[in-house]
Amino acid sequence: MSPLAALLSPAHLLAANGLVLPHVNYTAIMPELILLGGMLLLLGISAVSPRHLPTQVYATATAGIGIASLIASLVLWHDVQKGGPFSAVARAVDIDGFATLVLVLCSCVVILGAFFAAGFLEREQVQGVEYYALALISASGAMLMGSANDLILVFLGLEILSIPLYVMAGLDQRRAASGEAAMKYFLLGAFSSAVFVYGIALTYGATGSTNLASIGSFLAQNVVVSNGVLLGGLALLLVGFGFKVAAVPFHMWTPDVYAGSPTPAVGFMAAVAKIGAFGALLRVLFSTFPTLRTSWQPILWALAILTLLLGALVAVVQRDVKRMLAYSSINHAGFILLGVQAGTSRGAEASLYYLFVYSVLVLGTFGVVAVVGGRGDEGHGIERYRGLAHRRPLLAGSMAVLLLAQAGAPFTTGFFSKLYVIEASIAAHSYALATVAMLSAAIATFFYLRLVFAMFGERAGRQASVAVPVAPAGAGAPGGAAGQFPPVGTLPAGPAVASAAGVLTLERAAGLVDPGRAEAAAVADDDAGPVVADADLQVSPWVWVGLALCVGTTVVLGIWPSPLVDFARHATLLF
């Protein structure tokens, strides 16, 4: 029978007509739909609006969309608590406590990210909707990863999460480092995605399904005699996840990408990529491959030890704050891996709690870094922070709280997050790992405290020991830097970047600078140390709101941890 005839035969037409489409439970995917729909709406508004809307409009809209998806996520949470977990849309997504927690978390990241982005984009005079649109898509990808019940959907979520992040890394076209970051992130990310897909293919070949639940039940009911393909698939999946969470042998991209990307994008990237990747990793390992626990636990053990140690040790020698925070984020990934490695529901709970805490901390920290970085997003040397507490006590205080929380100081959420993962690790008898984790926390404290001491120490510019180039090394010669950054050249009269000495000299030559600023310029020229003009450290109200939320969460939940802990506990009980 020829193929065409077969296709047109009545039997087949009937079969095609008898196609039963799966029921689409829109509530189950409502948070993702809200984010994606909101993104399309924003793009549409920006396309039809006759003039450029200010960035605050988009930020408000993005925060609103985030709040809407937060509400939808909480509704789902309520449903799950009442009616138990369920699968939806042909079993492609699993809505359980775990998934809803990831949904809630992603919504929070969108809201906080919008605040910090607004402050940054406002200062850099970047208009346009792109940043917010990309952030919304990226967060929806992380949501999909957290609730996906199918490896193909996990992969699509991974891509939807990653590709906007590549673009966000390269958003700052004035700095070559940003383009470099985007290129590096994209190439390595594409490579790791390919490895991940290969892992899916091998897993499918070995088990006959891409559905996580089906794979799990297949492995529970059958003993795979020659399991080379299965283990190969699992290993490649771990490599793909390892790249996304920046676990150590796969961390190479992290410092360059973090240092090069626009600062608020880094905070968002760090938070959302870790949420998505760890969400999917936990689900894949815990609900699909629990039977292979003896195989994946040693791999994760090694990954966690390497990640913890390298992250902490290399961060100590960094002079650039963004690079230091990049290694610190690697270190945090190690702590989260600790909970994953435990392989118990207690471990998963601790990891989720840690993810929640870390997301808030990293967003807030990079929010402050973006402010201190000044116009042009260039000043990220540690010397910029010297004496910050004297000039901007509130900003420095917020930063100190966030850093201490990252270090794991008591009365902050950071303390409990570290405590829980180590506790889970000990409960799973991984004593060596727990010891290494504590050691690495101690090392990490050093570099967090160094930054805190720098902020609360001497005033800037008075120390002879501070011999730091005026312009960051990455920018090339100061003259070139001044030419590179239009905002410096097109500043309104008020604020000035004193470190761009070329511009100041130029202004003085023109003889049109008011005396106060000329004096400041003279100081900048005379002192070896860099002076950050106070006017440059204008903190936008948006950033204040974001910081207040971050610091508030960190401290309040640090003193009264039970709500969030209960939240995480309920999330993992419902697998």
Add this chain to the structure above:
Amino acid sequence: MPTLLAAATLPDAITFAVAAVICVAGALGVVLMRNPVHAALNLVMTLFGIAVLFVEEDAQFLAAVQVIVYTGAIVVLFLFVIMLLGVDRQEQVFADGFVAQRLVPLLLGALVLVEVLLLAHQHWVTGAAKVSGAARGTRTNVVALGRSLFTTYLLPFEVTSALLVVAVIGAVVLARRPHRVPEPGELPDGAVRAAPPAEPPVPSVGGGEGAADGADDETKVVSR
């Protein structure tokens, strides 16, 4: 060969032979043609031949994908690149390069061949139930694929659209011209201008290019 042809009917065998000749002839053309455009067109021929072979094997979906994606999109992309680089450019393809570069492909190719032959002999890969159905099942594979796309994989299929949106936004954002670099003589707004006022072009999906163009023109006028 005899075992392969024994099961096939005569029309099948003829189709196979014709398609095989088209494929090989096209492949030879790709390698031997001096003109890159001719080589690309020969590649189209090869890919069409492969599409015919797919139909012959009852893989209609793959045949369609082969034509749409490879001949339709990828070769056209090749041609675009060739045209952009200049058709007439002479390239010394074999002038440099390491000997290893020529040996490694041979070695890897031989390895893959050995692997394929081994696999053809014995089936040892999976411990799972068979995942592939009969080649000539009750449904054609177009129907089967369509069914699974609209049932089991409905959500992944729909979600792919988000990826397309990302691709569009990403391309627009990254391909947009960077901010105009101010002239060295240009001063902040508060000071007297050495150069004519130039609004910084504001990036947005909607536009902003016009402003940049205008500013460039103005600068040119002054410098003249």
